[in-house]
Amino acid sequence: MTNLIAEELAKKQKAISVAEFFEKNKQILGFDSAPRCLITCVKEAVDNALDACEDADVLPDTLVQIEKADRNNLRVIVEDNGPGIVKAQIPRIFAKLLYGSRFHELRQSRGQQGIGISAAVLYAQLTSGKPTKITSKIGKNQPAHYYELIINTKTNEPEIVAENVVEWDRPHGTRIEMELEGAYVKGRRQSVYEYLKDTAIVNPHARITLIEPDDNEEVFERVADQVPTKPDAIRPHPEGTELGTLIKMLRYTDRYKLISFLMNEFVRIGRKTAEDLCKVANLDPEANPNDLSRDQALRLLEAFKIVKITAPPTDCLSPIGRDLIYKGLEKEYNVDFIATTTRPPAVHSGNPFVVEAGIAYGGSLPKEEKITILRFANRVPLLYQQGGCAITHAIERMNWRQYELDQPGGNGVPVGPVVVSVHVASTKVPFTSESKDAIADIPEIIDEVELAVRNVARDLRNYLSRQKLLEKRKEKEEIIKKVLPKMVTKISSILNKKEPDIMPIVANIMGNVLVQRKITGKNDKREITIRLKNFGEHTRTFKLHELSKYELVKGDPAAKIVDMDGEIDQIWKISLKPDEERTLQYGIKHDGVPELSMPIVEDIDEELVTGARALEPKRVEEE
Amino acid sequence: MSAEAKTEGKDELTKKKLIDIIGEFYGQLQSERVPYLNLPTRTKANIEYNDASEVWVYGDRESVRSAKTVRGAYQLLKTSYVVDFLNAQLDQAKSSTLRELYYISENWDLAKFREQQESDRLIEDLEIVSELQRENFHIRPEEDGASVLGPIKIKEQTRRGTKIIHCQDDVGEGGYQIPNNVDNLEFLEHDAKMIIAIETGGMKDRLIENGFDEKFNTIIVHLKGQPARSTRRLLKRMNEELKIPVVVFTDGDPWSYRIFASVAYGAIKSAHLSEYMATPAAQFIGIRPSDIVNYELPTDKLSDQDIRALHSMLSDPRFESEFWQSEINLQLELNKKSEQQSLAKYGLDYVTDTYLPERLSEMGVI
Numbered sequence: 001m002t003n004l005i006a007e008e009l010a011k012k013q014k015a016i017s018v019a020e021f022f023e024k025n026k027q028i029l030g031f032d033s034a035p036r037c038l039i040t041c042v043k044e045a046v047d048n049a050l051d052a053c054e055d056a057d058v059l060p061d062t063l064v065q066i067e068k069a070d071r072n073n074l075r076v077i078v079e080d081n082g083p084g085i086v087k088a089q090i091p092r093i094f095a096k097l098l099y100g101s102r103f104h105e106l107r108q109s110r111g112q113q114g115i116g117i118s119a120a121v122l123y124a125q126l127t128s129g130k131p132t133k134i135t136s137k138i139g140k141n142q143p144a145h146y147y148e149l150i151i152n153t154k155t156n157e158p159e160i161v162a163e164n165v166v167e168w169d170r171p172h173g174t175r176i177e178m179e180l181e182g183a184y185v186k187g188r189r190q191s192v193y194e195y196l197k198d199t200a201i202v203n204p205h206a207r208i209t210l211i212e213p214d215d216n217e218e219v220f221e222r223v224a225d226q227v228p229t230k231p232d233a234i235r236p237h238p239e240g241t242e243l244g245t246l247i248k249m250l251r252y253t254d255r256y257k258l259i260s261f262l263m264n265e266f267v268r269i270g271r272k273t274a275e276d277l278c279k280v281a282n283l284d285p286e287a288n289p290n291d292l293s294r295d296q297a298l299r300l301l302e303a304f305k306i307v308k309i310t311a312p313p314t315d316c317l318s319p320i321g322r323d324l325i326y327k328g329l330e331k332e333y334n335v336d337f338i339a340t341t342t343r344p345p346a347v348h349s350g351n352p353f354v355v356e357a358g359i360a361y362g363g364s365l366p367k368e369e370k371i372t373i374l375r376f377a378n379r380v381p382l383l384y385q386q387g388g389c390a391i392t393h394a395i396e397r398m399n400w401r402q403y404e405l406d407q408p409g410g411n412g413v414p415v416g417p418v419v420v421s422v423h424v425a426s427t428k429v430p431f432t433s434e435s436k437d438a439i440a441d442i443p444e445i446i447d448e449v450e451l452a453v454r455n456v457a458r459d460l461r462n463y464l465s466r467q468k469l470l471e472k473r474k475e476k477e478e479i480i481k482k483v484l485p486k487m488v489t490k491i492s493s494i495l496n497k498k499e500p501d502i503m504p505i506v507a508n509i510m511g512n513v514l515v516q517r518k519i520t521g522k523n524d525k526r527e528i529t530i531r532l533k534n535f536g537e538h539t540r541t542f543k544l545h546e547l548s549k550y551e552l553v554k555g556d557p558a559a560k561i562v563d564m565d566g567e568i569d570q571i572w573k574i575s576l577k578p579d580e581e582r583t584l585q586y587g588i589k590h591d592g593v594p595e596l597s598m599p600i601v602e603d604i605d606e607e608l609v610t611g612a613r614a615l616e617p618k619r620v621e622e623e
Numbered sequence: 624m625s626a627e628a629k630t631e632g633k634d635e636l637t638k639k640k641l642i643d644i645i646g647e648f649y650g651q652l653q654s655e656r657v658p659y660l661n662l663p664t665r666t667k668a669n670i671e672y673n674d675a676s677e678v679w680v681y682g683d684r685e686s687v688r689s690a691k692t693v694r695g696a697y698q699l700l701k702t703s704y705v706v707d708f709l710n711a712q713l714d715q716a717k718s719s720t721l722r723e724l725y726y727i728s729e730n731w732d733l734a735k736f737r738e739q740q741e742s743d744r745l746i747e748d749l750e751i752v753s754e755l756q757r758e759n760f761h762i763r764p765e766e767d768g769a770s771v772l773g774p775i776k777i778k779e780q781t782r783r784g785t786k787i788i789h790c791q792d793d794v795g796e797g798g799y800q801i802p803n804n805v806d807n808l809e810f811l812e813h814d815a816k817m818i819i820a821i822e823t824g825g826m827k828d829r830l831i832e833n834g835f836d837e838k839f840n841t842i843i844v845h846l847k848g849q850p851a852r853s854t855r856r857l858l859k860r861m862n863e864e865l866k867i868p869v870v871v872f873t874d875g876d877p878w879s880y881r882i883f884a885s886v887a888y889g890a891i892k893s894a895h896l897s898e899y900m901a902t903p904a905a906q907f908i909g910i911r912p913s914d915i916v917n918y919e920l921p922t923d924k925l926s927d928q929d930i931r932a933l934h935s936m937l938s939d940p941r942f943e944s945e946f947w948q949s950e951i952n953l954q955l956e957l958n959k960k961s962e963q964q965s966l967a968k969y970g971l972d973y974v975t976d977t978y979l980p981e982r983l984s985e986m987g988v989i
Binding site: 476478479482484486487488490491492493495497500502504505508533 | 642645646648649652655656657658690691692693697699700703704706707710732733734
């Protein structure tokens with residue numbers, strides 16, 4: 001009885017093609033709401049375009065055009081100036097799922113699995129019933145090939161609906177045109193516009209032109225004219241290897257000896273390390289790796305954890321760099337302050353990664369709203385599931401009040417006119433799901449993100465406290481330049497008395513050192529008195545210069561005298577504690593009002609002195 | 624000495640006291656100190672009960688207003704301008720209203736006031752520092768229209784001669800309007816057993832319509848919300864000079880209790896004048912929170928502001944007594960408030976025939 005049922009069931013059991021599977025489960029690839037489906041299609045095409053240009057060392061010039069098509073559908077056109085695709089490959093690249101060049105490679109790139117663009121083609125075909133149109137040209141004197149393609153969902157193989165050679169004015173590049181069900185939305189974070197704006201921030205070498213359905217044209221101009229160096233591919237690092245992968249690698253390797261397998265299939269394993277590993281795992285270095293049992297593989301995996309293996313190389317990563325993150329933020333936001341940082345590379349499960357962060361403050365950013373978080377993985381903006389992302393979690397767990405930002409309740413996303421952008425670059429970015437919306441909470445990654453964000457937040461705090469200080473100084477200047485003189489005039493006129501010298505009051509309000517000169521005497525002798533008083537809270541040590549072209553009588557206390565081209569410079573060394581006062585005196589031989597320039601101070605900031613100007617400090621040459 | 628000469632002498636003294644403030648600033652400048660002015664802190668934390676006068680006055684806490692801060696610098700600049708203006712006004716024997724002063728500052732450039740509240744407050748500051756009253760500066764408030772109706776005969780020196788007015792027989796239904804300067808009034812004769820000060824116009828009219836003033840020989844004073852200085856001064860004078868008891872009848876909410884407090888204990892904002900204006904013998908009739916329960920009065924829910932005000936009163940030294948603490952706590956518990964006119968629930972005569980006679984005999988007033 002049981003057997004019979006099993007046999008009945010067996011008749012229905014058959015292999016499902018990947019294409020068929022995704023046809024029924026398209027939401028896991030990021031196709032759910034109508035606006036999101038459009039963004040996903042645009043994103044896949046733009047990712048491909050940028051990756052292709054980088055591979056060919058070409059400055060990307062990408063066109064994205066969204067048009068209205070019939071039955072309320074949209075037509076998406078993405079055109080690039082990349083190297084193009086050879087004729088024979090075109091159908092499979094666009095119309096076969098899981099076909100790609102990067103899946104078997106450990107390298108930082110936007111796309112990885114070879115699902116993206118063919119999934120978009122599949123989605124277009126499912127919702128519009130129309131084939132996707134591809135044009136591609138690989139060089140100036142080469143023909144442009146035109147294809148209309150659909151995916152046979154039963155076999156996951158491309159079907160060519162039409163094929164042609166056409167005229168195309170681009171020297172090389174690829175153009176994709178798909179019709180699909182979607183919605184074009186504006187004015188919110190999750191939109192094609194914002195996606196491209198964010199893309200432009202982390203790809204400052206790219207020019208992206210967007211033509212919206214209402215024919216409005218937006219150009220996100222490039223601010224850098226160098227293509228990022230193409231990241232190198234690396235072999236896997238032992239640390240992150242899983243048992244299944246290791247068994248697979250052992251079974252299919254071409255190496256005959258375990259020791260050479262270890263040295264050639266992994267990065268960072270040399271002869272010495274390989275020998276140590278074999279010893280620890282109690283395995284014969286000469287053994288054929290194909291013959292290793294599951295148990296032996298497990299021992300090898302354990303040995304990976306015991307033997308110290310150098311961290312993977314990090315030159316395979318291509319961070320954007322501080323300067324370019326700065327430029328990217330600067331061109332897309334109108335702000336008062338930007339700080340950026342690139343962390344040194346780190347490793348998670350054998351995968352090298354680099355975190356970069358930027359912070360932008362003020363300008364036209366909204367003051368009362370939560371800060372904007374821009375998340376990027378391998379130069380691709382992440383628009384969805386902000387709340388579930390390691391980047392957000394790192395920002396939420398920080399105490400932002402110590403960086404002078406509001407944080408209601410003391411935790412969570414802070415409030416203020418701020419944009420924080422975080423870029424995680426890695427040979428393998430661990431996403432929480434196949435739709436690549438959020439980075440998984442790997443402790444190493446959260447920690448690095450926090451360190452990077454703290455770096456730029458510290459710069460912001462320094463900027464803000466500097467601003468506060470300037471603000472205070474500005475307020476005090478308002479008092480001493482506007483309010484106080486008016487008050488002194490009024491008071492004196494009410495009392496009908498002479499206006500007192502306000503210089504000491506100015507020094508008092510500013511907390512400065514007062515330098516006040518008085519001239520007395522008669523006939524051909526003039527007595528010059530310089531009164532010094534420290535109204536500040538700190539001891540001030542400096543030199544005071546008095547330049548004079550007259551014959552000097554005496555000084556009390558005596559000054560060091562330096563003859564300078566007919567003028568005499570008297571120099572006193574002064575040190576004044578808070579509230580301390582001193583008087584210097586000297587005489588000159590002169591009949592009438594002497595012409596004396598303002599007293600000069602040296603080794604003290606001019607802003608800290610009232611009644612004297614500072615000597616230009618000698619510039620210390622910086623390296 | 625003629626009356627004119629007397630005022631002149633007084634004005635000279637006022638001028639001297641004002642100029643002394645400016646002289647103080649000048650001295651500070653000469654001794655290289657940043658100009659400042661010490662003022663008593665004008666908050667509920669700095670008022671104390673004065674045993675001799677039985678009213679609440681400012682304590683020892685002082686705040687320094689210094690030109691070291693932008694705010695302080697502007698306040699001192701404005702102070703100088705106002706003193707200059709008052710000086711000239713006293714010289715010319717003219718006077719102005721608080722509102723006029725505010726508008727005059729339009730021409731003072733940096734010293735211009737941003738709102739009338741600011742200039743009103745500065746005049747109060749000058750009163751405190753000079754230990755004078757704004758009348759001495761020839762500054763007066765707008766007429767606020769508060770009135771008196773009852774068996775008392777008053778002699779008033781007006782700008783158009785001396786008038787003698789009986790506040791029941793010689794006035795209309797609106798009563799006798801209280802002038803700005805009640806120190807010029809002379810009480811000729813009266814036949815009153817008590818003075819009842821009422822917050823709202825509606826309740827005042829109810830008592831007059833029901834003939835309460837005649838039936839109980841009562842002087843009815845309309846407070847018109849938070850009473851003006853002249854109203855409070857008049858109450859104090861009638862109470863102390865004529866020995867007539869004063870009772871205060873308001874709505875049953877925190878703002879009304881503050882009205883009573885400013886009549887009986889002195890207001891926080893003008894505690895420097897408490898000894899001149901507060902009537903410590905004044906008693907509170909209601910509406911009390913316990914009335915809400917006992918008389919089952921119609922109510923409204925307390926607003927957030929009401930609740931904040933009640934909580935603030937719990938730490939206000941003027942409301943320290945057991946009576947007020949328990950009434951305030953009860954009100955917070957009830958979360959309700961009632962108006963005077965809610966007594967109309969029991970008919971229009973209820974307040975004059977039942978509520979007031981009951982309460983007043985309980986209080987020993989009648």
